[in-house]
Amino acid sequence: QVRLQQSGPGLVKPSQTLLLTCAISGDSVSSNNACWNWIRQSPSRGLEWLGRTYYRSKWYNEYAVSVKSRIIINPDTSENQFSLQLNSVTPEDTALYYCARGIDFDSWGQGTLVTVS
Amino acid sequence: QTVVTQEPSLTVSPGGTVTLTCASSTGAVTSGHYPAWFQQKPGQAPRALVYSTTDKHSWTPARFSGSLLGGKAALTLSGVQPEDEAEYYCLVYYGGGWVFGGGTKLTVL
Numbered sequence: 242q243v244r245l246q247q248s249g250p251g252l253v254k255p256s257q258t259l260l261l262t263c264a265i266s267g268d269s270v271s272s273n274n275a276c277w278n279w280i281r282q283s284p285s286r287g288l289e290w291l292g293r294t295y296y297r298s299k300w301y302n303e304y305a306v307s308v309k310s311r312i313i314i315n316p317d318t319s320e321n322q323f324s325l326q327l328n329s330v331t332p333e334d335t336a337l338y339y340c341a342r343g344i345d346f347d348s349w350g351q352g353t354l355v356t357v358s
Numbered sequence: 359q360t361v362v363t364q365e366p367s368l369t370v371s372p373g374g375t376v377t378l379t380c381a382s383s384t385g386a387v388t389s390g391h392y393p394a395w396f397q398q399k400p401g402q403a404p405r406a407l408v409y410s411t412t413d414k415h416s417w418t419p420a421r422f423s424g425s426l427l428g429g430k431a432a433l434t435l436s437g438v439q440p441e442d443e444a445e446y447y448c449l450v451y452y453g454g455g456w457v458f459g460g461g462t463k464l465t466v467l
Contacts, residue, residue: 278456287447287458287460287461288404288447288449288458288461289458290449290455290456290457290458292455303454303455304455305455305456306359306455307359339403339404344392344409344410344451345394345406345409345410345413345415346394346396346404346406346409346449347406347409347415349403349404349405350403351403352403
């Protein structure tokens with residue numbers, strides 16, 4: 242059974258960098274069959290897919306157009322986890338952030354409420 | 359920016375059947391968009407129900423089914439139960455990224 246455990250600060254100041262981590266158990270971040278996603282949810286923007294990383298003989302990243310200039314998703318094979326880095330945050334980035342596995346999104350982290358203030 | 363549109367709200371009687379749809383601003387939704395469906399109840403993370411148009415997860419009740427209907431992705435609930443009252447979201451792939459619909463609030467009344 243796959244479990245995703247999120248960690249990271251719940252409060253970030255405007256213009257600073259949001260950094261969250263998603264630790265994986267029961268699967269490998271380097272799996273050739275999986276993708277690793279970040280998603281957020283807010284009352285104003287609803288559910289929003291932010292991006293993903295995946296390994297298919299080499300690493301690939303895909304990002305949503307809305308955040309493409311500010312986002313980095315990094316795999317960490319030594320710790321079997323992946324991270325979300327969102328730069329230059331504004332109050333509009335206040336949301337509940339989730340990590341999720343796969344193209345079928347079958348496993349989700351517990352969610353991290355991040356407030357930009 | 360691509361917009362995915364769902365019915366904002368639907369109401370169904372217990373035991374009834376209801377179909378939720380998911381439309382794309384770029385044209386017809388096809389199997390190549392790998393549409394997926396999620397259920398979310400208050401205070402919980404979304405739970406995946408259907409992926410790749412019709413495929414179900416092991417935990418998805420048999421009364422849920424996914425399809426393509428008139429150029430849209432569709433989620434049909436047959437024999438609705440009170441516990442099916444929730445927000446439902448579709449998710450569509452556009453070659454390089456995914457876009458969520460705005461959600462349908464399903465009321466069982």
